[in-house]
Amino acid sequence: MLDLIIKGGTVVAPEGAGLMDVGVQGEQIAAVASPGALDDVGAAATIDATGMIVLPGGIEPHAHINVPVPDYWAGGDTGIYTQPPEAASRAAAFGGVTTYVDFAGALPLTPGAVPPSDPIMGQVEVRRDIFRGHSYIDYTFHYILAGAIPPVTLGEIGEAIQSGVASFKIFTTFHAKVPMGHLWEIFQEVGKHGGIMAVHAEEDDIVTYMEDKLEREGRDHGSNLHLAHNNISEDISFRKVTRLAQSTETGIYFVHTTAKEGVNAIAEARAKQQPVYGEALHNYLQFTCDDYLEQDGLAIHTYPAIKFSDDRDALQQGLVDGPICTTATDEWTTYKNVKLAGDTIRTLCGGHNGIETRMPVTYTKLVAPGRIGLERFAAITSTNAAKILGIGKTIVRDGQLLGDSSDGRWLSRKVAPRVITQTSV
Known part of the structure; x- marks a missing residue:
């Protein structure tokens, strides 16, 4: 039975x-x-x-749960954290998500912050302790490598991959950026041991120059974030990263692709048979930079920045054609007063409160109008993330590593249109 x-x-x-x-x-x-x-x-x-659709449980490949919010994003307040696992996993489950991928290691967003030098697996265990017994769904972690990476940490990468840490996150901008020489070494180690890189790719010199320029000109309101975190920045950085990855035979997972140039760079790399994959956030599938100007429009912001209508269209088409392989949230839930505490290009809080709405929004934008079928929908909301990030070997339930993540199923009514409101989620 x-x-x-x-x-x-x-x-x-x-x-x-x-x-x-x-x-x-x-x-x-x-x-x-x-x-x-x-x-x-x-x-x-x-x-x-x-009358229902029975789908593989969704995989949220990009979440920041129970992490400190920088004081300059929180109106000067300290001790503010994103929502804890109980709340995040409950929202995820209501949205059809049965596994999420959070982060271990430190994300030093504050200027001058120094990443901890503790062993990789020790920091992973710290994060597991936060989730253990407090999550309604399964969880696993990317590992963040920030700043100049010491040789001892590089030497731990192979062991970490064998212990279940399949993906390593780096930044090419912000205070957490990894210098190019260090990045080359990281790519070699990760590629050699069969891991994959999750990359936040922007050209830092362009971003910082434009931030300074917009401030000088009095145009540093948050609605101009797309002018600092701009298309050419993504174009240059994606191509630098894919070239470096080609030389080291390393797989690349570009988190939150935002621009048509990024989609094109991924497509060109894939045409050369490189293992390069793109992720799209579902608010990028819906909104454009014009929406920043609406009342409370800055609440939709997620770094790098929401861009133009042709960029939104390119992301949607990328999910149809293949260069964009997954959808994600960049989950970073705070109270609304924290999210809107800052309103400039340097102080606007990042992240997205949307872990519950990712799958319904993706269905609405792509399946309902007939642009993709249910098989592709399952791929971009679940199975592709499992394959790309090795999630079947790394998910945790009650503190134990599992060998199969395919046991979750989500039931959705075929025709159940409704308007998402604050009280309905």
């Missing part, structure tokens, strides 16, 4: 979508069978999914 049978739904599986029944034993998918084929097996519980 099975623990659960999900009957009568349109099941989205790798081989296609169709009417099938799903059998669950423990916390694993035990069977996917034709309608009625599991009836003789029986189950302790049955869910009637008639």
Whole structure:
């Protein structure tokens, strides 16, 4: 006897979508069978999914949970943190997400902050302790490498990958940026041991020059962030990173791609058979920089910056055609007064309160108008992230590493239009 049978739904599986029944034993998918084929097996519980779509549980590949908010983003307040695992995972589950990828290591956003020099796996364990027993869904971590990386840390990368840390996050801008020589060494180590790089790529000289220029000219309001974190910055940085990755045979996962130039750079690298992948945030699929000018429009901001309509269109098309492989949130939930405490290009709080809305918004933008099918939807909201980031080998449940992340399923009604409001999430 099975623990659960999900009957009568349109099941989205790798081989296609169709009417099938799903059998669950423990916390694993035990069977996917034709309608009625599991009836003789029986189950302790049955869910009637008639009229519903049964999808792989969503994977949120980019979340910042229970981390300190810099005081210059929080109106000078100290001790402010993004929402804890209980709240974030509850919202994620309501939005169809059964696994999220957070970060271990330090993100030194404050000028002069020095990243800790503790061993990589020690810092991973610190983060696990925060989530252990406090998350409704599964979790795993990218590891952040910031600033000039000491040789001892480089020497730990191989062991960390073998211990389940599959992806390493770096920045090419902000105070956490990694110098190019160090980046070359990191790429070599990560590539040699079969890991992948998650890269926030912007050309730092352009970003900092434009920040200074906009301040001098009195145009440093947050609605001009796209002029500092601009298209040419993404174009140059993406191409530098992909060239470095080509020389070291390293896989690259570009987080929060924002511009048509970034989409093109990824497509060109993939045409050369490089393992290069793009991520799009769902607020970038919906909004443009014009929306910054609306009332409370700065609340939609996520770094680098929301850009123009042709960039939004390129991201959507990238998800249709393939250069953009995943959708994400860059989850960084604060209270609204914190999010809007700063309103300049240097003080506007980053991140996005949207872990619950990513899958519904992506469905609305791409599936509902017929631009992609359910199989592609499952890929860009779940299975691609698992494959690219090695999540099947790294997720944690109750503190234990698991070997399979495919046991989560999300049920969604085929036709259930509604308006998202503050009280409905």
